[in-house]
Amino acid sequence: MNIFKKILLVCLALATVLLDVSFFSAFEIYGATIISSLAVLLTMAITDRSRNYLIYVFSLILFFTIFSSLPLLVIALEFLALPVGLNYVMTRYFPRPKAVTSPVYYLFGNFIFELVLLVYSKEYNQAGLLTLSYFVVLNSILGVIFYILQEKVKNDFNIEEIKA
Amino acid sequence: MKKHNNKLRIFAAIFIILIVLVGVFPAAKVTARSSLYSFTGRISGGLFSFGTNIRQKFSFIGNIGRLRSENERLADMLNEFQVDSSRIAELENENKLLKQELGFFQLDQQEVLVPAKIIQREPVSFLDNFLIDKGSSEGIVKNMAVISHSILVGQIDEVYEHSSRVVLITSKDSVIQAMLQDSRAKGILRGGLSGLFLENIVSDAEYKDGENIITSGLGGELKQGILIGKADKAGSSGTGLFKTVAVEPLVDLTKLEIVFVQK
Numbered sequence: 001m002n003i004f005k006k007i008l009l010v011c012l013a014l015a016t017v018l019l020d021v022s023f024f025s026a027f028e029i030y031g032a033t034i035i036s037s038l039a040v041l042l043t044m045a046i047t048d049r050s051r052n053y054l055i056y057v058f059s060l061i062l063f064f065t066i067f068s069s070l071p072l073l074v075i076a077l078e079f080l081a082l083p084v085g086l087n088y089v090m091t092r093y094f095p096r097p098k099a100v101t102s103p104v105y106y107l108f109g110n111f112i113f114e115l116v117l118l119v120y121s122k123e124y125n126q127a128g129l130l131t132l133s134y135f136v137v138l139n140s141i142l143g144v145i146f147y148i149l150q151e152k153v154k155n156d157f158n159i160e161e162i163k164a
Numbered sequence: 165m166k167k168h169n170n171k172l173r174i175f176a177a178i179f180i181i182l183i184v185l186v187g188v189f190p191a192a193k194v195t196a197r198s199s200l201y202s203f204t205g206r207i208s209g210g211l212f213s214f215g216t217n218i219r220q221k222f223s224f225i226g227n228i229g230r231l232r233s234e235n236e237r238l239a240d241m242l243n244e245f246q247v248d249s250s251r252i253a254e255l256e257n258e259n260k261l262l263k264q265e266l267g268f269f270q271l272d273q274q275e276v277l278v279p280a281k282i283i284q285r286e287p288v289s290f291l292d293n294f295l296i297d298k299g300s301s302e303g304i305v306k307n308m309a310v311i312s313h314s315i316l317v318g319q320i321d322e323v324y325e326h327s328s329r330v331v332l333i334t335s336k337d338s339v340i341q342a343m344l345q346d347s348r349a350k351g352i353l354r355g356g357l358s359g360l361f362l363e364n365i366v367s368d369a370e371y372k373d374g375e376n377i378i379t380s381g382l383g384g385e386l387k388q389g390i391l392i393g394k395a396d397k398a399g400s401s402g403t404g405l406f407k408t409v410a411v412e413p414l415v416d417l418t419k420l421e422i423v424f425v426q427k
Contacts, residue, residue: 006175014204017287021295022208025285026215028418031357035287051172058179065187066196067284069291069329072187117288121336127357 006055013059016040021067031127032114032135037064038079039143042109043150045083046090046097057083074120078113099148106143110136198324201283205297205327209283216421276427277311278302282420283327292335292355292417293318298425299326307385309426315414316340316379316390317423328425332417333392334360341382342392344409347371350380353392353411360393360411367407373397377411387426 016037024034037060044053060079065072086109090097097105114135118128185192227234280296298304300323310318310330319338322329331338334355342353342362349369351362362377375395381388392411399410 018204018208019211020287021284022211023215025287026212026219033287037287054172055175055179058176058183062179062183062186064287065183066193066200068288069286069293070288072183075187121291121357123336123357125358127359131357 005052009052009055010059012040013037013056014063017060017063017067029138030134031131032138034138034142035113036142038110038113039106039139039146041079041083042086042106042143043146045087045109046102046105047147047150048087049091053083053087070120074116077116082109082112082116097147099144099151102147103140103144106140106147107136110139110143113139194322194324197322198327201295201324201327205283209281209297212283212285213421216419220419277424278304278427280310280328280423280425282423291337292332293321293337294330294332294420296328296330296423296425297326299324299328301325303427304328304425309379309386309390310423311390311426312415312420312423314391316386316392317415317417317420319386320425330423334413334417340386340392341380342377343380344369344371344395345376345378347375350382351409353377359399360413362395362409362411363406365402365407365409367402367405369407371395371397371409377409390426 019036020034024036027034041053041056041060044056057080061075064070064075064079068075070078086105090105111132114132118124118132121128123131186196187193278298280298282294283297284295286293296310304320304323306320306323308320309316310320316333318330318332318335319340320328321331332355333340333353336354336356338353338355340353341350343350344362344365347369349365349371351365353360353362373395377392377395379386379388379390379392391414393413394411396410396412401408
């Protein structure tokens with residue numbers, strides 16, 4: 001992976017975080033918002049068999065530490081432990097996801113993400129559960145869209161073919 | 165492969181150092197936030213307005229059916245408010261005259277409102293706060309009241325050079341000294357996902373449904389008398405010595421775009 005790709009991943013992290021704190025934060029449904037950076041992160045975690053996505057992970061942690069009021073420990077749990085754990089389990093025990101099976105990974109990833117926030121905020125009530133369900137559904141749909149898009153881009157723009 | 169891993173390690177090490185610096189040392193975090201906000205503030209401000217416009221257009225389509233009844237209800241409310249406002253004007257005059265008679269003069273403190281645009285919101289659920297485009301260079305300081313349509317919506321929590329972070333009254337981290345306007349019973353206003361509640365109200369306090377909730381001025385952080393919302397008896401509860409009053413906010417906090425900081 002060359003330096004330009006690394007810089008591109010850092011810029012992508014900044015762009016998605018900026019989208020989350022501005023554009024997507026305007027759309028709130030029962031306390032749940034869209035987190036595009038999480039959708040991109042989960043897509044990378046379930047498709048990347050190398051460890052290149054870690055650059056995006058560290059960039060996200062840095063930008064979320066700056067932009068969000070969440071403590072560093074929660075950010076590290078959400079944006080480091082969750083994708084790395086998911087990537088480890090997936091590459092070891094599960095086959096590469098397809099468009100049909102990918103929703104399972106997104107539902108699981110988003111559920112764990114929001115559950116950690118629920119525990120952190122101690123909102124164990126009906127409203128908290130409603131937010132959790134809306135968040136999981138909304139962000140899983142976005143995740144699947146990202147997954148299909150990246151598969152399409154990968155198939156349509158074959159790097160080896162371009163080089164040849 | 166080994167070379168590639170080494171490069172990745174160096175990259176990761178740089179990021180870990182930066183993350184620890186920003187996450188552990190508050191001064192480094194403030195500097196990083198301040199510089200990034202000044203760099204990204206315009207972009208995120210524009211994106212936030214764009215997102216709000218799209219949402220408003222979609223919500224308008226969804227609410228067409230409700231508009232007629234809403235319009236009638238608002239027309240009735242307007243009539244009531246006109247009556248109230250003329251009564252308040254009379255009372256103000258009477259109050260002024262009585263003060264003069266009693267020799268009780270108070271210098272009118274000029275209230276300064278600083279208009280501010282919302283440029284960012286907290287991306288994750290359960291945390292209600294946002295960033296405005298006014299900071300210490302505009303005279304903003306911590307704990308100032310943030311209002312919209314003369315109704316309290318939050319309080320300044322963190323101040324940077326050209327931006328400030330506002331904690332909304334609905335945030336679980338928000339604690340505001342408030343009281344019921346007519347019964348004068350004082351309590352603590354707390355937010356959360358399940359709603360807004362005025363807690364620690366003495367159990368023998370009587371109040372009406374729809375009674376105004378205002379800031380009590382206790383603690384000295386906020387001025388007394390800023391309107392917050394109205395009491396909702398249906399959602400209220402009480403056990404033992406204290407009761408909890410459910411509060412209905414008068415402003416839709418998810419639709420805020422411009423707010424005013426009360427100096």
